[in-house]
Structures are given as C-alpha cells and as structure tokens.
Amino acid sequence: MKYSNLLLVIIAFFGFQNGHAQTSFKPGLRAGFSFSNISEMNSDYKTDFYIGGFGEINIKKHYALQPEIIYIREGADNLARIYYEGDSKKIEYRDLQLGYLSFGLMNKFTFGPGIQFQFGPSLDILVNDNLVRKKTYNDVAILAGVAYRLPSGLTIEGRVKKGLADVLESSYYNNDGSNTVLFRDYNRNVNFQLGLSYAFEGKK
Numbered sequence: 001m002k003y004s005n006l007l008l009v010i011i012a013f014f015g016f017q018n019g020h021a022q023t024s025f026k027p028g029l030r031a032g033f034s035f036s037n038i039s040e041m042n043s044d045y046k047t048d049f050y051i052g053g054f055g056e057i058n059i060k061k062h063y064a065l066q067p068e069i070i071y072i073r074e075g076a077d078n079l080a081r082i083y084y085e086g087d088s089k090k091i092e093y094r095d096l097q098l099g100y101l102s103f104g105l106m107n108k109f110t111f112g113p114g115i116q117f118q119f120g121p122s123l124d125i126l127v128n129d130n131l132v133r134k135k136t137y138n139d140v141a142i143l144a145g146v147a148y149r150l151p152s153g154l155t156i157e158g159r160v161k162k163g164l165a166d167v168l169e170s171s172y173y174n175n176d177g178s179n180t181v182l183f184r185d186y187n188r189n190v191n192f193q194l195g196l197s198y199a200f201e202g203k204k
Helices: 003-014 176-180
Strands: 024-038 046-060 063-085 088-111 115-129 138-149 154-166 188-199
Touching: 046 088, 046 188, 063 115, 063 188, 088 138, 115 154, 138 188
Parallel strands: 024 063
Antiparallel strands: 024 046, 024 188, 046 063, 063 088, 088 115, 115 138, 138 154, 154 188
C-alpha cells in the first residue's frame, strides 16, 4: 500500500487553510476511551485511551473537512496463546498493546441542530508495542461515526475504526479459534472510540 502517498495527502490538507481564506478554520482537541481487539483471536477487548488535535475546515454550511493527529492505544487483553512443548499443550494469556500516531482525514456532515456523521481514512504509524512478532509496523484504517455538538461547542463522539493490515504473526500467536476461519491470517485491528471533542474559535 502507498502509505507515503496517503500521508502526503493528509499533510497537504493540514496546510489547506493557509491558502484558502474564504473557508473558516478551527483548531480543536479530541480525547476519550478506546475499546480494541484483534480480529480472529481468542482475546478480550482492551480498554485504553486516545488523545490528540484536529483542524476543522468548514467548506460549506453542512460540510467540513477535518485533518487529525491522534495518539491512540489499541491491542487486545487476555489473548490465549496456545503452543506445545513436546506432547504437552500449553496456554499462556497475554495483554497486547499497540500505540499508534494516527493521521486521519475525516469528512463531517452536520444535520439539524448538531447531529454529525463522520467518515474517512487514517494512516497509523506504530510508535510503541509489546508484540513479540508482528507483520507490519504501520496500519491503514477506515473510520465512521456519529456525533452530537452541544450549543457550547463541546461534541460527544462515537466512532468505529477498522484496520486493513494484519498486525501480528499468527504462526506465533497461534490459537484454536483461528482454525475455524476461512482466511486464517486476518488478524486486524478493531477499535471503538467514545469521547469528547472541542473546536476553538478560529479564523476566516
């Protein structure tokens, strides 16, 4: 995948507001809870956090483009790694943690008094992890969500994020659940976000 090309597009949109004075630009902050798992693994959802900033570029009355830079912690808890020592079957449980610096580009559509629908891609750069073996250091994901902006400007957000790359080496993190899956190597990030954001008064 052309990770570098996607990153260049995101950076270009961060500078978009400098050359288009007719649009309004508002900087803001996002933070909240992150609930994550890795698909097709015997594991539990991991509860962690995300935090970062964004720039809201209001292009039309009901449409805004929102580049984001977010630090998000993903992974899985109580992953059952099954392996053998001789004829003895062994099971050990591990909590997996992956920390990403996520560069996102969200499309925001606002309806009614403050209801928003959001969707867009992200390029996630792995900055820390505790995996013994991994397939990739980066990830590309698709995000979609809904939000409600209060009159004060505070916004309540909920999002779903699905990674598109296999993040770990299943030959090491082997488990019985993978044997029933058609595509065994389908160990991808699954993430739900619930949190708040706030856009400060910006410039036109």
